[in-house]
Amino acid sequence: MENVDLVVIGAGPAGYPAAIRAAQHGARVVIIEREQLGGTCLNWGCIPTKTLISAADRYASAMESADYGIQHGKPTVDYGKMIARKNSVVDGLRKGIKGLLKGNKIEHLTGTARFRDRTHIVVQKADGVEEIVSAKRVLIATGTTPARPRFLPDHARVVDSRGFLDIDSLPKSLIVLGGGIIGCEFACMAARLGVKVTIVELLDDILTTLDTDVRRTVRDAMTKNLGIRILTGQALQDIEADDKKVSGRCGDESVNAELLLSAVGRIPVTEGLALEKAGLSLDERGYIPVDAWGLTRTASIAAAGDVNGGPQLAHAATSQALRIVDNWFGKERARLETLVPACIFTTPEVGAVGMGELAAGEQERNVISGRFPFMALGKAMALGDTTGFVKWIADADTGQLLGAQSVGPHATELIAEATVAIRAELTVTEIAHTIHAHPTLSESWMEAAEAANGHCIHLPPARGK
Numbered sequence: 001m002e003n004v005d006l007v008v009i010g011a012g013p014a015g016y017p018a019a020i021r022a023a024q025h026g027a028r029v030v031i032i033e034r035e036q037l038g039g040t041c042l043n044w045g046c047i048p049t050k051t052l053i054s055a056a057d058r059y060a061s062a063m064e065s066a067d068y069g070i071q072h073g074k075p076t077v078d079y080g081k082m083i084a085r086k087n088s089v090v091d092g093l094r095k096g097i098k099g100l101l102k103g104n105k106i107e108h109l110t111g112t113a114r115f116r117d118r119t120h121i122v123v124q125k126a127d128g129v130e131e132i133v134s135a136k137r138v139l140i141a142t143g144t145t146p147a148r149p150r151f152l153p154d155h156a157r158v159v160d161s162r163g164f165l166d167i168d169s170l171p172k173s174l175i176v177l178g179g180g181i182i183g184c185e186f187a188c189m190a191a192r193l194g195v196k197v198t199i200v201e202l203l204d205d206i207l208t209t210l211d212t213d214v215r216r217t218v219r220d221a222m223t224k225n226l227g228i229r230i231l232t233g234q235a236l237q238d239i240e241a242d243d244k245k246v247s248g249r250c251g252d253e254s255v256n257a258e259l260l261l262s263a264v265g266r267i268p269v270t271e272g273l274a275l276e277k278a279g280l281s282l283d284e285r286g287y288i289p290v291d292a293w294g295l296t297r298t299a300s301i302a303a304a305g306d307v308n309g310g311p312q313l314a315h316a317a318t319s320q321a322l323r324i325v326d327n328w329f330g331k332e333r334a335r336l337e338t339l340v341p342a343c344i345f346t347t348p349e350v351g352a353v354g355m356g357e358l359a360a361g362e363q364e365r366n367v368i369s370g371r372f373p374f375m376a377l378g379k380a381m382a383l384g385d386t387t388g389f390v391k392w393i394a395d396a397d398t399g400q401l402l403g404a405q406s407v408g409p410h411a412t413e414l415i416a417e418a419t420v421a422i423r424a425e426l427t428v429t430e431i432a433h434t435i436h437a438h439p440t441l442s443e444s445w446m447e448a449a450e451a452a453n454g455h456c457i458h459l460p461p462a463r464g465k
Contacts, residue, residue, distance in 0.1 A: 153239060432446060
């Protein structure tokens with residue numbers, strides 16, 4: 001296949017949008033994927049986990065329905081049916097991507113790609129046959145894969161996040177190794193479905209990238225409302241697995257469960273690409289280094305998504321890929337976006353974007369913050385979910401919004417307004433003066449902005465005033 005305009009290696013949330021955008025610009029595109037269209041996000045990450053979390057939400061709502069005056073029999077969990085629904089959702093979206101590629105006349109090759117040189121890609125197919133594609137430009141979008149610590153036993157009762165999504169029955173008890181986003185999301189989902197969960201985190205707290213007040217709210221809810229046992233500041237040692245359980249020791253405490261889920265991070269997928277033949281090398285962390293436009297040291301080759309060491313978020317990967325392709329084939333010349341919202345689907349949910357108070361303190365920035373709790377919001381009370389709050393962080397001199405965090409009901413949806421406001425360089429006063437519909441959860445942003453200015457209507461005056 002000679003002299004195509006673009007070869008995309010990887011068909012995840014960076015790869016397939018890049019291929020489509022390039023085709024929209026009139027480019028001839030080949031996309032190479034060794035597994036499933038949609039990559040980790042669609043097949044073993046964002047979509048399947050959120051589908052199961054949605055099922056857990058339904059179950060929890062049914063269990064609590066008597067509080068709302070709705071009486072029915074006690075609900076039960078059919079996890080096999082939940083998995084079947086998850087697979088159906090994934091399959092439907094995967095077929096959708098296939099249709100989009102076909103509709104945009106993008107050539108799809110299934111196989112493992114490697115560089116022969118800067119402009120030639122060798123694709124090895126499952127039957128061993130190799131095909132060579134000559135390309136003017138190449139986008140590497142191979143993503144990451146779960147890291148597996150060497151000290152974990154090689155046993156069926158020890159799984160990573162991908163392996164957990166393949167089981168068709170829930171264990172009665174679960175050890176989650178790692179208190180980051182992935183570990184906490186799985187822990188909350190399992191606990192809501194009745195699993196006895198223990199999280200073991202080497203660091204002093206879970207979700208350490210979040211501000212202290214946000215993570216405290218999540219941790220308290222996980223322990224008090226879901227019964228999750230959280231052990232921090234100690235390594236899990238002496239791990240053994242047999243046909244009945246997995247056991248270990250965390251400091252002075254013994255830990256055992258039917259299954260252990262390893263959620264200690266992810267590593268970039270670069271093995272086998274033969275990057276050196278394209279004049280590329282990895283950085284000290286194993287990622288492909290890129291500049292502010294997503295380009296590697298070889299100008300005709302770019303890298304987008306998790307593999308370049310940026311935020312490991314599907315929406316960040318898509319944004320990067322689209323900017324790269326627009327720069328190559330369109331009229332734009334734009335840097336990659338740096339303001340990236342993060343969503344955490346724990347119970348309660350978390351949304352965060354921009355600078356937090358923790359980062360502001362580390363940078364010695366002069367900031368003000370404004371918080372508004374959901375317990376003072378009418379819509380949250382009507383929903384029956386008043387856990388958490390929203391918070392603005394702003395420049396103390398100008399009032400310009402620098403960051404925001406939300407924790408509580410629909411926090412992952414609420415963070416979108418904050419992202420737009422920060423990107424538009426709005427001030428707390430402008431948000432405070434923007435009429436927000438009532439009764440809605442989004443009113444909390446207006447109230448928090450008023451709080452930053454010391455004028456919040458629905459909170460008592462600060463002490464001393």
